[in-house]
Amino acid sequence: MNCPxxxxxxxxxxxxxxxxxxxxxxxxxxxxxxRLVQQGKAELDRATADVIANAMKDWAIEKGATxxxxxxxxxxxTTAEKHDSFISPTADGRVMMEFSGxxxxxxxxxxxxxxxxxxxxxxxxxxYTAWDCTSPVFIKKDGKNITLFIPCAFxxxxxxxxxxxxxxxxxxxxxxxxxxxxxxxxxxxSTSVIATLGPEQEYFLVDKKFVEKRLDLMLCGxxxxxxxxxRGQELEDHYFGSLNERVASFMFELNTELxxxxxxxxxxxxxxxxxxxxxxxxxxxxxxxxxxxxxxxxTMQKVxxxxxxxxxxxxxxxxxxxxxxxxxxxxxxxxxxxxxxxPGVTPHDNMVFLVFLCAVVRAVxxxxxxMRASVANAGNEHRLGANEAPPAIVxxxxxxxxxxxxxxxxxxxAKTSKKGGELKLGVSTLPPLPKDSTDRNRTSPFAFTGNKxxxxxxxxxxxxxxxxxxxxxxxxxxxxxxxxxxxxxxDITKATQKLVQRIAKDHMRIVFNGDNYTAEWAKEAEKRGxxxxxxxxxxxxxxxxxxYIELFKKHKVLSKNELHARTEILLDAYSMMINIxxxxxxxxxxxxxxxxxxxxxxxxxxxxxxxxxxxxxxxxQKAKLIEINDLIAAMDKGTRELEQIKDKAASxxxxxxxxxxxxxxxxxxxxxxxxxxxxxxxxxxxxxxxMPTYAEMLFIK
Ligand code: ADP
Ligand code: MG
Numbered sequence: 257m258n259c260p261x262x263x264x265x266x267x268x269x270x271x272x273x274x275x276x277x278x279x280x281x282x283x284x285x286x287x288x289x290x291r292l293v294q295q296g297k298a299e300l301d302r303a304t305a306d307v308i309a310n311a312m313k314d315w316a317i318e319k320g321a322t323x324x325x326x327x328x329x330x331x332x333x334t335t336a337e338k339h340d341s342f343i344s345p346t347a348d349g350r351v352m353m354e355f356s357g358x359x360x361x362x363x364x365x366x367x368x369x370x371x372x373x374x375x376x377x378x379x380x381x382x383x384y385t386a387w388d389c390t391s392p393v394f395i396k397k398d399g400k401n402i403t404l405f406i407p408c409a410f411x412x413x414x415x416x417x418x419x420x421x422x423x424x425x426x427x428x429x430x431x432x433x434x435x436x437x438x439x440x441x442x443x444x445x446s447t448s449v450i451a452t453l454g455p456e457q458e459y460f461l462v463d464k465k466f467v468e469k470r471l472d473l474m475l476c477g478x479x480x481x482x483x484x485x486x487r488g489q490e491l492e493d494h495y496f497g498s499l500n501e502r503v504a505s506f507m508f509e510l511n512t513e514l515x516x517x518x519x520x521x522x523x524x525x526x527x528x529x530x531x532x533x534x535x536x537x538x539x540x541x542x543x544x545x546x547x548x549x550x551x552x553x554x555t556m557q558k559v560x561x562x563x564x565x566x567x568x569x570x571x572x573x574x575x576x577x578x579x580x581x582x583x584x585x586x587x588x589x590x591x592x593x594x595x596x597x598x599p600g601v602t603p604h605d606n607m608v609f610l611v612f613l614c615a616v617v618r619a620v621x622x623x624x625x626x627m628r629a630s631v632a633n634a635g636n637e638h639r640l641g642a643n644e645a646p647p648a649i650v651x652x653x654x655x656x657x658x659x660x661x662x663x664x665x666x667x668x669x670a671k672t673s674k675k676g677g678e679l680k681l682g683v684s685t686l687p688p689l690p691k692d693s694t695d696r697n698r699t700s701p702f703a704f705t706g707n708k709x710x711x712x713x714x715x716x717x718x719x720x721x722x723x724x725x726x727x728x729x730x731x732x733x734x735x736x737x738x739x740x741x742x743x744x745x746x747d748i749t750k751a752t753q754k755l756v757q758r759i760a761k762d763h764m765r766i767v768f769n770g771d772n773y774t775a776e777w778a779k780e781a782e783k784r785g786x787x788x789x790x791x792x793x794x795x796x797x798x799x800x801x802x803x804y805i806e807l808f809k810k811h812k813v814l815s816k817n818e819l820h821a822r823t824e825i826l827l828d829a830y831s832m833m834i835n836i837x838x839x840x841x842x843x844x845x846x847x848x849x850x851x852x853x854x855x856x857x858x859x860x861x862x863x864x865x866x867x868x869x870x871x872x873x874x875x876x877q878k879a880k881l882i883e884i885n886d887l888i889a890a891m892d893k894g895t896r897e898l899e900q901i902k903d904k905a906a907s908x909x910x911x912x913x914x915x916x917x918x919x920x921x922x923x924x925x926x927x928x929x930x931x932x933x934x935x936x937x938x939x940x941x942x943x944x945x946x947m948p949t950y951a952e953m954l955f956i957k
Contacts, residue, residue: 264515271319271395272518273312281311294389295448296429305357312393313342313355316404319395323403324355326363326385328410329420330370331825333719335550336410338365339403360406361387371828373821375416382413388421391547394517398558407547416818420721423813424543427728430811434732435588435596437739438615442608443748446590451728452708454539455549455720456523458580459556460531460568461503463956466948467566471844476837477570477717478635481844481930483937484576485951489529497526500957503533506563510535513555519548528644529577530954539585539708542728546720549582553717571635571715572642574950579639580716584723587708588612588731598707604661604670607752614759615738616709617652619730620702621766623807624650625787625798627702627713630726632792632826634833636715637919641790644773646701646713648795649781649788651768653703655694659769665760669753699772729813736811792830793915799823827911834918834926838902841926845895848946849933853888856940857881884939891932898925 279287286307292298316324323339330336342353363385370383385408394405410419417423428451435449467473472480489495499507507524514521520538527534535556537548553569560567572579588596596612603609620627627650631640641647654662657674664670676693697703701713714723738755745751765784770777781788789795798804799819808814814822860881867874902925905917937945 267512268515268520269518271397271516273315273393273395274518275392277315278308278311281315283307286311290389300357300361300389302357305361307357309355309357309360312360312404313353316395316402317342317353319402320397321395321402321404323401324359325403325405326365326387326408327405328385328408329546329550329719329721330410330418331373331420331822332370333420333717333829335554336365336370337403337405338363339401355404363408370410370418371825372412372418373824373828375412375414375418375817375821383410383418384413385410388425388543390425390541391544392518396517416821417814420719421543421546423818424546424721424725424728426813427725427732427811428541428543430732430813431588431728431735434735434739435612438611438735438742439590439608441739441742441745441748442611442752444590444594444608446592446594448591449588449596450591451542451724452539452587452589452595453542453545453720453724454537454585454708455545455714456534456536456583456585457549457552457556458527458532458534458582458716460529460573460580461506461533461560461565461957462531462568462573462953464561464564464566466953466956470947470953471848472837472840473566473568473573475840476833477568478573478837479575479950479953480837480841480926481849481933481937481947482575482950483934485530485949485954487951487955489577492528494526494530494532495528499526502563502565502957506559506565507533507535509562510556510559513559514552517548517551517555519551519555521552527578527580529574529579531957532578532580536583539587542586542720542724546724549720569717571633571717572638574954575638576950577954578644579635579642581639581645581712582714582716582718582720584711584714584720584727585705585708586711586724586727595707597704597709599658599673602673603658604664604673607749607756610661610665610670610756611738611752612735613658613704614756614763615731615734617654617763617766618759619727619734620650620652621763622734623726623730623804624766625789625795625801626726626730626804626807627711627723628787628789629795629799630723631713631715631718632795632830633715633718634792634830634837635717636713637790637792639715640713646699647772647778647788648790649772649778649786650701650713650766651772651781651786652709652766653697653700653769654767655697655704655769657693658704659767662760662764662767665757666764669757697769697772700768701772725813729808729811732811733807791919793827793912793919796823796826796830796915797912824911827915831905831911831914831918834922835902835906838898838922838926841929842895842899842902844947845891845929845933849936850888850892850895852944852946853884853891853936853940856944857884857888859941860884880939884936887932887936891929891936894925894929894932898922898929901925 286304289304293300323341325337325339327337343351344354345351388407388409391407396405409422412418432449439446511521522538523536556567599609600606639645660674661670676691678688680688703710805816808819860877864874864877902922905922908914908917
């Protein structure tokens with residue numbers, strides 16, 4: 257790591273078979289063909305594939321690689337890899353290092369154990385991986401093992417998508433097609449549009465020695481017991497605080513590792529909760545950003561271990577302090593470099609901007625339930641609406657300037673744009689600062705932040721693919737409507753004005769610039785008719801609605817079967833996660849917490865006898881003993897009940913009913929056990945308590 261001479265510039269992308277490397281190493285014609293393939297303008301022929309594969313192999317071997325792997329993103333939400341070596345035996349008993357175009361382009365891992373939601377049965381388990389040439393190939397080093405990684409899509413024998421990447425790629429195509437239609441109707445020269453993404457990743461770091469003593473952290477990635485620390489996040493002194501040295505060293509190494517992989521890790525800081533941090537990359541195309549976010553999560557976990565820490569990515573590792581999200585910053589850019597969500601100086605007369613802004617606003621209002629469903633998982637259920645993260649109600653923050661323009665449009669036409677002006681600090685030595693035309697809003701689930709939208713409901717463990725393909729598809733759907741309207745117009749200016757005025761009038765209800773954490777907003781949102789789907793099950797159930805099946809089918813992003821399979825997988829994942837948490841809870845209660853408390857009750861009982869034997873009243877001991885004994889009884893009863901309730905829930909066969917049982921019955925039963933245990937933690941001898949406390953885990957660094 258200590259390598260002052262190797263500059264960041266040299267490190268960056270050093271393990272990526274990048275465009276520059278490709279240009280250097282490929283014959284001109286092969287490079288040209290590849291670029292056309294990448295842009296979807298040509299198909300990869302076998303001869304060119306062989307040439308590219310060979311160049312990749314030589315490059316990888318120079319870097320010490322012995323294997324290659326098709327790297328894909330199954331529905332588990334993480335990544336999968338199966339390594340094959342380059343060796344090929346020769347007749348004379350030696351080996352050659354080989355890698356063919358076929359091996360690069362396509363793989364057939366058996367991979368039958370990944371969730372498919374019924375899309376394939378295990379007995380007909382063929383699954384195929386196909387090279388996604390829009391995301392660069394790279395080298396990853398795990399211990400001594402060096403492997404060439406090939407980003408891939410993963411599908412079944414029948415061509416059904418079995419992964420996160422395929423629908424994302426499909427949604428990019430639709431967005432491109434529909435956005436270009438609109439741009440053409442508006443008279444611009446752009447010929448393609450691509451969605452961009454910059455996901456900010458939140459995470460916790462906890463000393464490994466604590467994690468090893470907590471079965472819940474080891475198995476569930478979150479604490480399922482734990483009384484609040486006497487000091488939490490109320491002083492707000494951790495947020496943006498100076499970096500602890502151990503954490504700073506971790507970040508340094510993390511950045512270096514990510515830079516090698518071409519991940520442009522840019523911003524890092526302490527987050528709100530103690531022991532919570534954030535990393536933000538420079539944005540890229542949604543596809544590359546999704547791959548890079550997976551690499552970021554994986555690298556965070558690996559590097560943390562090297563520093564004696566564990567990186568917790570779960571949405572809610574600790575009750576009572578903030579959970580972790582992923583802020584998905586999203587926009588669209590044309591091939592000639594125009595950010596379609598860049599308002600410019602006078603947004604009210606920037607028609608292209610207004611049309612695309614209106615498309616997003618209408619899409620989010622029309623498909624709010626889909627947006628909610630796209631961020632639904634067991635961990636995020638603890639976060640959304642818990643007064644620290646956006647609520648489960650989807651709304652849009654537009655800010656003063658754009659809201660004003662929207663109001664003008666709704667009233668018949670926009671004539672002016674409010675200006676930001678200057679910020680004077682009242683100190684003669686400080687220069688006046690140019691002020692943005694709009695302040696920020698940290699509580700909004702979907703906020704306009706200058707030249708992009710920031711989707712803040714996404715969970716920290718989630719692949720960015722899901723929420724992003726949903727956003728791409730719903731915006732594409734509305735752009736399709738817009739294009740059909742504008743293409744018919746005889747006077748495009750008038751038609752566009754009419755369109756944006758109508759959208760502003762129809763969709764004002766989704767715009768909310770106030771504090772999203774308040775109870776008043778929940779009431780107001782209900783009045784406005786905005787959905788408030790608090791639970792994962794409720795939100796996932798909506799995916800069966802005809803409207804949504806038609807939407808994904810129409811744009812060929814997901815077939816009815818694929819959507820159904822995904823819904824089942826997500827529901828199952830929810831049930832399984834809570835089942836694991838419930839089983840862990842029962843074990844920790846029976847084998848750790850109850851025995852410790854029973855020991856302590858025994859000590860107290862002995863003390864009562866000894867003190868009374870000495871002729872002294874033992875009222876305090878007795879009172880404590882009674883309190884503790886009652887809590888032990890309550891906890892024991894709760895644990896026995898939980899065991900039965902979870903077994904019953906787990907035996908339900910229908911996926912929706914099962915997830916409902918876990919939500920409606922198992923979760924409350926867990927809350928009962930936890931309440932008794934957490935109370936016990938605050939009154940039982942610290943020396944007997946069998947696991948590290950919140951204070952230790954959050955404050956010892
Ligand atoms: P903040 O915390 O103020 O929201 P950050 O700098 O932490 O800002 O994160 C902003 C993220 O938005 C970065 O990942 C940045 O690259 C990304 N971003 C900026 N412009 C765009 C864009 N046009 N499209 C997508 N993401 C963008
Ligand atoms: Mg942000």
